[in-house]
Amino acid sequence: MPQPKGSKEKVTIIEIADAAGVSKSTVSLVLTGRGSVKSDTRRQVLQTMDRLGYVYNRGAANLRNAQSRIVGLILNDLSNPFFAEFAIGVEKVLQMAGYVAFMANTAESVVRQDQVMRMMREHGAGGLILCPALDTRPEHLDWVRAADTALLVAIRRLPGAEVSHVVPENVAGASRITRHLINLGHERIAYLGGMHSMVVRQERHGGFLAAMEAAGRSVDPALNLESMPTRDGGFGAMSAVLSLGDRPTAVVCYNDVVAIGAMLAAARHGLVVGRDIAIVGFDDTSEARHVSPALTTVAVDPVGLGERAAALLLKQIKDPTVEPESFIGPANLVIRESCGAYHRALAAAG
Amino acid sequence: MPQPKGSKEKVTIIEIADAAGVSKSTVSLVLTGRGSVKSDTRRQVLQTMDRLGYVYNRGAANLRNAQSRIVGLILNDLSNPFFAEFAIGVEKVLQMAGYVAFMANTAESVVRQDQVMRMMREHGAGGLILCPALDTRPEHLDWVRAADTALLVAIRRLPGAEVSHVVPENVAGASRITRHLINLGHERIAYLGGMHSMVVRQERHGGFLAAMEAAGRSVDPALNLESMPTRDGGFGAMSAVLSLGDRPTAVVCYNDVVAIGAMLAAARHGLVVGRDIAIVGFDDTSEARHVSPALTTVAVDPVGLGERAAALLLKQIKDPTVEPESFIGPANLVIRESCGAYHRALAAAG
DNA sequence: TTCTTGAATTGGAACGTTCCAATAAACCAG
DNA sequence: CTGGTTTATTGGAACGTTCCAATTCAAGAA
Numbered sequence: 208m209p210q211p212k213g214s215k216e217k218v219t220i221i222e223i224a225d226a227a228g229v230s231k232s233t234v235s236l237v238l239t240g241r242g243s244v245k246s247d248t249r250r251q252v253l254q255t256m257d258r259l260g261y262v263y264n265r266g267a268a269n270l271r272n273a274q275s276r277i278v279g280l281i282l283n284d285l286s287n288p289f290f291a292e293f294a295i296g297v298e299k300v301l302q303m304a305g306y307v308a309f310m311a312n313t314a315e316s317v318v319r320q321d322q323v324m325r326m327m328r329e330h331g332a333g334g335l336i337l338c339p340a341l342d343t344r345p346e347h348l349d350w351v352r353a354a355d356t357a358l359l360v361a362i363r364r365l366p367g368a369e370v371s372h373v374v375p376e377n378v379a380g381a382s383r384i385t386r387h388l389i390n391l392g393h394e395r396i397a398y399l400g401g402m403h404s405m406v407v408r409q410e411r412h413g414g415f416l417a418a419m420e421a422a423g424r425s426v427d428p429a430l431n432l433e434s435m436p437t438r439d440g441g442f443g444a445m446s447a448v449l450s451l452g453d454r455p456t457a458v459v460c461y462n463d464v465v466a467i468g469a470m471l472a473a474a475r476h477g478l479v480v481g482r483d484i485a486i487v488g489f490d491d492t493s494e495a496r497h498v499s500p501a502l503t504t505v506a507v508d509p510v511g512l513g514e515r516a517a518a519l520l521l522k523q524i525k526d527p528t529v530e531p532e533s534f535i536g537p538a539n540l541v542i543r544e545s546c547g548a549y550h551r552a553l554a555a556a557g
Numbered sequence: 558m559p560q561p562k563g564s565k566e567k568v569t570i571i572e573i574a575d576a577a578g579v580s581k582s583t584v585s586l587v588l589t590g591r592g593s594v595k596s597d598t599r600r601q602v603l604q605t606m607d608r609l610g611y612v613y614n615r616g617a618a619n620l621r622n623a624q625s626r627i628v629g630l631i632l633n634d635l636s637n638p639f640f641a642e643f644a645i646g647v648e649k650v651l652q653m654a655g656y657v658a659f660m661a662n663t664a665e666s667v668v669r670q671d672q673v674m675r676m677m678r679e680h681g682a683g684g685l686i687l688c689p690a691l692d693t694r695p696e697h698l699d700w701v702r703a704a705d706t707a708l709l710v711a712i713r714r715l716p717g718a719e720v721s722h723v724v725p726e727n728v729a730g731a732s733r734i735t736r737h738l739i740n741l742g743h744e745r746i747a748y749l750g751g752m753h754s755m756v757v758r759q760e761r762h763g764g765f766l767a768a769m770e771a772a773g774r775s776v777d778p779a780l781n782l783e784s785m786p787t788r789d790g791g792f793g794a795m796s797a798v799l800s801l802g803d804r805p806t807a808v809v810c811y812n813d814v815v816a817i818g819a820m821l822a823a824a825r826h827g828l829v830v831g832r833d834i835a836i837v838g839f840d841d842t843s844e845a846r847h848v849s850p851a852l853t854t855v856a857v858d859p860v861g862l863g864e865r866a867a868a869l870l871l872k873q874i875k876d877p878t879v880e881p882e883s884f885i886g887p888a889n890l891v892i893r894e895s896c897g898a899y900h901r902a903l904a905a906a907g
Numbered sequence: 908t909t910c911t912t913g914a915a916t917t918g919g920a921a922c923g924t925t926c927c928a929a930t931a932a933a934c935c936a937g
Numbered sequence: 938c939t940g941g942t943t944t945a946t947t948g949g950a951a952c953g954t955t956c957c958a959a960t961t962c963a964a965g966a967a
Contacts, residue, residue, distance in 0.1 A: 217623075217704075217705065217953095219952090219953055219954085220953065220954065221953080221954095229916075229917090230916065230917045230918075231917090231918090231953090231954085232916070232917050232918075232919095232955085232956090233915085233916060233917075235954070235955060235956085236915090236916085238954090238955095239955080241955090241956095242914095242915080242916085243913095243914060243915065244914095244915070244916085245914085245915065245916090248915080248916085260700070260703050260704065262675075262678050262679060262704055263679045263954090264620075264679065264681070264952095264953055264954065265679045265680050265681070265954090266616040266617075266619055266620055266625075266680070266681050266952095266953080266954090267616075267620055267922090267952070267953035267954040267955090268953080268954050268955070269616055269922090269954085270614075270616055270617055270620060270921095270922045270923065270924090270952090270953080270954070270955090271921070271922050271953090271954055271955045271956075272922085272954090272955060272956085273567075273922085275616075277680065280660075285641055285644060285645050285648075286638075286641065286642060286645055288636075288638055288641065291635055291636065291638070291641040292636060294635060294660075294662075295635050295636055295662055298635075298660065298661060298662050299662070302661065302669065302672075302673065305676075307659055307661070307673065307676045307677060307680055308659065308660055308661070309657055309658065309659060309660070310630075310644075310648065310658055310659070310660035311648060311652065311657070311658070312644075312645055312648050312649070319652065322652075323652065323657065325612075326655075326657045327657060328612050329612060329613045329614070329615045330615050330616070330627065330657055331614070331615070331616050350610070353610050354567075354610065354612055355567065438847075467847060493844075494843070494844060494847060497788075497817060497844060497847075497848060498847055498848075498849075499848070499849045567923090569922090569923055569924085570923065570924065571923080571924095579946075579947090580946065580947045580948070581923090581924085581947090581948090582925085582926090582946070582947055582948075582949095583945080583946060583947075585924070585925060585926085586945090586946085588924090588925095589925080591925090591926095592944095592945080592946085593944060593945065594945070594946085595944085595945065595946090598945080598946085613924090614922095614923055614924065615924090616923080616924090617922075617923035617924040617925090617952090618923080618924050618925070619924085619952090620922090620923080620924070620925090620951095620952045620953065620954090621923090621924055621925045621926075621951070621952050622924090622925060622926085622952085623952085
């Protein structure tokens with residue numbers, strides 16, 4: 208039993224020193240492992256610390272040498288499993304490196320975002336990984352760059368901000384999945400979901416357009432619909448598209464979540480997804496696998512992105528002079544049932 | 558433009574004082590808002606801070622008055638959306654109260670758990686919310702109680718640990734959903750998934766047994782199967798149950814995840830879930846809603862539990878002398894399609 | 908023995924803040 | 938004006954650690 212329970216007094220390095228009959232400097236040496244200490248003494252000190260229930264005060268230590276080993280992680284939407292997985296990756300790498308992470312969820316609010324970033328700075332975070340809330344402007348980050356804090360922007364690129372980025376290959380991924388639909392013979396392909404102001408939407412839609420153009424397909428502006436990036440948004444957009452006279456035969460969605468909403472709408476209209484119409488998503492969330500029919504989508508490995516982001520940030524913290532650097536994570540096609548490739552193959556075989 | 562960029566020197570309260578022509582004590586007063594300061598002076602100081610790009614050093618402040626406004630959140634499995642939502646609730650309340658949260662994911666490893674809890678303590682966390690990893694023993698928490706750190710255990714009860722708990726109403730919830738199946742006329746009901754050593758399994762299975770007993774139903778031990786709490790686990794357990802000579806007509810699953818695995822297995826065996834067999838889950842994760850047929854389950858409001866946990870912890874931090882307290886969150890039946898109630902109603906109407 | 912050298916240990920000054928006691932300034936009643 | 942009271946301001950000592958320069962120790966070489 209260390210310490211009679213209820214004793215509020217925190218035990219310090221000095222009390223350890225007194226109890227062990229050495230000086231506080233010696234205790235500090237064994238604590239940091241820096242100087243050379245006779246092994247008897249070390250053992251003595253360690254066991255005194257154990258006996259008195261000592262806990263190291265990093266705050267005090269940081270005051271002196273300013274190497275906090277804390278970084279902050281700011282997420283725009285933790286309820287999205289994609290960001291949860293991203294967080295897992297970040298946290299894993301940080302933990303291995305002996306860092307500890309502040310975490311905050313901004314729920315797309317820039318004012319919350321600003322608050323938590325300031326808080327984390329004040330609490331001594333040496334670096335920040337930011338998944339920016341929807342209408343974050345590069346100016347919002349100026350103060351971070353002014354202070355000696357490393358900064359990395361993830362998932363959503365922030366155009367105009369000269370900071371390191373870790374983002375998925377949105378353009379190429381969208382091109383890839385669009386090409387897949389084109390190869391399956393589709394002519395009229397719609398693009399659904401996401402708001403025009405979102406950078407990720409711009410990138411993915413750009414990839415879609417590029418693939419269409421490269422294949423000589425015409426793009427009907429009536430088949431480009433915005434929506435909130437939610438299931439309901441997807442449902443609404445898809446319903447709108449299906450009420451058109453000249454329906455598309457395939458639909459590329461901004462997102463898996465949107466795609467699932469779209470699938471619901473298609474089913475409601477009596478269409479069998481994968482046979483009567485092709486619907487594809489982006490992200491490969493775990494839902495994509497379990498929905499029925501299983502969703503063809505683009506996998507972006509959020510855990511891997513998180514690991515990469517953390518590693519890059521740590522590098523920047525260690526050497527603050529390095530130039531901002533970007534990592535573009537792979538985005539690979541995952542063919543399942545909702546695109547109809549499977550149906551097609553069955554028909555060919557039968 | 559505050560500070561010529563690249564200047565590594567952090568600006569302190571003293572430099573502000575010098576620049577504003579007052580003493581550091583005065584600056585401290587305007588910072589904390591404690592004493593009375595002439596409004597001219599205050600304005601002067603504030604604007605100097607702004608000009609020099611000052612950032613408050615809470616570490617230094619805490620060294621003196623020891624009120625860190627940091628708490629730690631330790632999750633056993635962040636990849637489970639249930640815990641992600643729990644985290645959202647916790648973080649929201651903390652943020653409102655001006656606290657900032659350390660977050661760590663232990664991935665069910667007790668050694669990682671111990672590491673991160675120590676780290677958080679050393680970094681000055683004044684309280685800890687722990688969702689314990691699978692084989693956490695109450696002894697593991699003794700050192701926290703010895704230190705002056707508030708502690709709260711959430712989601713998984715830790716029998717024998719005298720700490721505050723915030724957990725869902727597992728027993729009553731399981732009873733409720735079992736009773737629902739009984740009312741639908743089922744006689745042979747199986748219980749599937751989760752390992753016997755898991756407290757949550759014990760509680761939910763206990764609720765199941767209680768409802769069966771109360772209704773005078775006999776419980777066949779062959780219809781009680783353990784499995785890992787994963788989709789694959791559910792699939793395996795369900796397959797085993799279906800290979801029995803005397804199959805159950807309904808299945809209560811440990812978990813939504815297990816239930817979804819079980820549904821897959823049933824489908825594989827040519828059964829239509831909701832018509833040929835009833836399958837129900839627990840938790841009401843977002844997947845439960847989207848799987849087809851939609852899963853009948855028990856909703857436990859993870860965000861609400863998180864908010865409650867945070868609020869309770871803050872209370873304990875403010876007054877460390879309060880006795881450990883427990884909150885049992887409601888667990889309500891959510892009737893969808895997989896239990897067959899809908900089918901039943903249709904048949905009656907037709 | 909005495910010297911030399913490297914290893915082991917140590918006191919004290921910092922780090923950036925808060926708090927206390929003390930001082931200075933401002934106000935107001937007589 | 939003077940004395941008393943309230944309001945503003947201030948220097949210095951803490952908080953728990955690290956680091957530096959200085960000291961002591963142990964042991965082998967001369």
